[in-house]
Amino acid sequence: MNGQGDGRGHGRGHGQGDGQGHGQGDARRDEADEFELDLRDWMARGAEAVRPAAVPYPEIVRQGRAERRNRRLAAAGAALVALAVVPVTTLVLTGNGPRTGGGPAVAAAAGGGPTPTAAPPSPRLPPGPAAPATPGQLADGITLQAAAAGLELCLAYDRRHSAPSGFGREDLGKASDYRILLAHRSTGNNNSPGDGRYIVAVKEAPRQTRLICLVKDGQASGLNTSLGGGSDPEGGPVRPDINGGKLYLQKLSSEGPWKLPYRWGSIGTVDPGVARVTVSYGGTPVEAALDHGWFAATGILDRSVTKAPRVKGYDAQGKQVYDSDQDRSYDKPIP
Secondary structure, eight states, X not given: OHHHHHHHHHHHHHHXXXXXXXXXXXXXXXXXXXXXXXXXXHHHHHHHHHSOOOOOHHHHHHHHHHHHHHXXXXXXXXXXXXXXXXXXXXXXXXXXXOOOSSSOOXXXXXXXXXXXXXXXXXXXXXXXXXXXXXXXXXXXXXXXXXHHHHHHHHHHHXXXXXXXXXXXXXXXXXXXXXXXXXXXXXXXXXXXXXXXXXXXXXXXXXXXXXXXEEEETTEEEEEEEEETTSSOTTSOSEEEOTTTHHHHOSSOGGGOOOOSSEEEEEEEEEOTTOOEEEXXXXXXXXXXXXXXXXXXXXXXXXXXXXXXXXXXXXXXXXXXXXXXXXXXXXXXXXX
């Protein structure tokens, strides 16, 4: 009984199981293969759909040729405009006539191309006098430019009020021939009201010349010149200017009291051996500037005086070589 039951049970079970299992497995593989083929076909059609179109090469070439043709036409037009402007420029640069047209002027360069025209140069001012040796010789805020302008007024005044050259008059020359020696303010008085400024200038060639001039309200007056230094050659190694009173006299003592404080000046010539000059006028001595064989000093007077400035000179060793109190040619009292 057991043998028959086992044989029949095992035989039926295995036979039926193998047949059905193999049949079902083959069907599944066929379905998978068919799905894979469908998927590949679908992906191929999708890739074809998103593939970019071919580059329109002939159209790009046509556009490039058109752009090059337009650039050539623009360059030719610019060249024609430049050629049309050149004759106007030639007219301006050669001075043959007034400039016409509103375009910018251009000049033909050496290479043939147009270049912008440079701006006309600014007019050059005539050369002026040389500056003094020290800043202190320009007092009361007077600049070198202001002193030079005053000197020009003085020279113009001389030309207007002197005899023509060749009639006993020596031409004073140009401002550029001079060097400013001293400049300071002047105080007016009853005879000449209003303040101004004194300009002192000197030149060495062709002949030593000294010029003192008063400038007031844009006008020059009281011009005084001297040749050869304006001093007494017998006065010693230091020679105060014999007309220097114009710089330190506000007015004569008989005309009443001075207006104080009062700016004064003192000038003269010195020998090469003089290394130092002092000038005292109603107070503490003032160091004078030595400037190419001249001395120049200036200060402020705050009290009345009865004597002219006292001038002393010293050599390089500090030895006194000159004292105006001992100079018989020097006017000591205030007139």
